[in-house]
Amino acid sequence: MQKKVKALVLLSGGLDSILAVKLLLEQGAEVEAVNFRTNFCGPSKALLASKMLGVKLREVNIRQDFLPVLKNPKHGYGTALNPCIDCHALMLKKAGEIMRAEGFDLVATGEVFGQRPMSQHKQALDIVEKDASLKGYLLRPLSAKLLEPTIAEQEGLIDRNKLLAISGRSRKEQMALAKEYGIKEYPSPAGGCALTQKDFAGRLKELMANKPDFSPEDIDLVPIGRHKWGNGAQIILGRNQEENNILENAAKTGDILIFPDGFVGPTALVRGEEAEIARAQELILDFSPKAKDLKAEEIKFKIIKKA
Numbered sequence: 001m002q003k004k005v006k007a008l009v010l011l012s013g014g015l016d017s018i019l020a021v022k023l024l025l026e027q028g029a030e031v032e033a034v035n036f037r038t039n040f041c042g043p044s045k046a047l048l049a050s051k052m053l054g055v056k057l058r059e060v061n062i063r064q065d066f067l068p069v070l071k072n073p074k075h076g077y078g079t080a081l082n083p084c085i086d087c088h089a090l091m092l093k094k095a096g097e098i099m100r101a102e103g104f105d106l107v108a109t110g111e112v113f114g115q116r117p118m119s120q121h122k123q124a125l126d127i128v129e130k131d132a133s134l135k136g137y138l139l140r141p142l143s144a145k146l147l148e149p150t151i152a153e154q155e156g157l158i159d160r161n162k163l164l165a166i167s168g169r170s171r172k173e174q175m176a177l178a179k180e181y182g183i184k185e186y187p188s189p190a191g192g193c194a195l196t197q198k199d200f201a202g203r204l205k206e207l208m209a210n211k212p213d214f215s216p217e218d219i220d221l222v223p224i225g226r227h228k229w230g231n232g233a234q235i236i237l238g239r240n241q242e243e244n245n246i247l248e249n250a251a252k253t254g255d256i257l258i259f260p261d262g263f264v265g266p267t268a269l270v271r272g273e274e275a276e277i278a279r280a281q282e283l284i285l286d287f288s289p290k291a292k293d294l295k296a297e298e299i300k301f302k303i304i305k306k307a
């Protein structure tokens with residue numbers, strides 16, 4: 001009996017990666033899905049998709065490994081702060097390590113030849129394959145017939161005739177295939193990754209410029225509150241109760257939390273310099289709706305330094 005091919009598929013939860021899994025399952029492959037966790041895309045779509053497909057999903061945290069890619073991408077950024085080629089290469093490299101360590105025959109993705117101008121043209125597909133050391137082991141089932149056969153195809157573990165030759169930006173073929181497979185619900189292709197969003201990218205650039213040794217936890221706070229930088233400190237002020245609570249929970253050793261005491265106003269998180277407490281208090285007053293009505297003796301703050 002022929003050996004069952006064991007495929008590790010990168011599953012974002014979008015339609016293309018769902019179809020890549022389907023095409024492999026149809027061939028009788030043993031499929032496991034992997035989703036890489038960064039600061040910028042959550043695993044919720046992949047979780048839903050893996051349930052719908054009935055395949056095991058493993059989540060791998062690459063938040064720390066992503067930092068050098070974000071700071072200095074070898075192949076540059078896309079339209080915002082999205083280093084797509086380097087990001088793909090990193091994820092595929094990690095998938096390749098799992099493949100080799102755990103006896104998978106190949107890594108597969110839902111990439112479509114020519115679909116994304118920056119990251120899925122022929123040269124980019126070749127670059128990520130090479131950077132990830134996956135030459136011959138990276139199968140793109142949706143476009144496989146337009147690409148060189150992988151080792152699994154050459155060895156007959158995968159039937160190339162049952163793979164597809166989709167290319168370009170139109171999604172008609174994928175949608176027709178989804179209908180054929182009875183897949184009714186899948187997320188729209190746009191908007192999954194925060195790095196492609198201009199507003200988020202602008203705020204992240206500010207962090208990168210002011211704190212070059214930033215951590216994944218610093219990135220978690222990028223979309224939260226108003227950020228003020230200066231004198232070696234970062235001050236973040238909540239814009240509503242939910243953000244105030246997030247800041248309170250995010251404070252770590254050495255951070256200072258400042259709360260208005262007896263009047264309504266934002267919580268401030270001061271990271272970096274105790275000397276900036278006075279400035280943070282001024283900012284709290286700037287953003288307090290009734291600060292101008294307060295008497296001097298009514299302006300009080302509660303200050304907590306996280307141990």
Ligand code: SF4
Nearest residue numbers: 082083084087088193
């Ligand atoms: S859109 Fe975001 S997650 Fe997708 S490849 Fe680009 S950087 Fe990576």
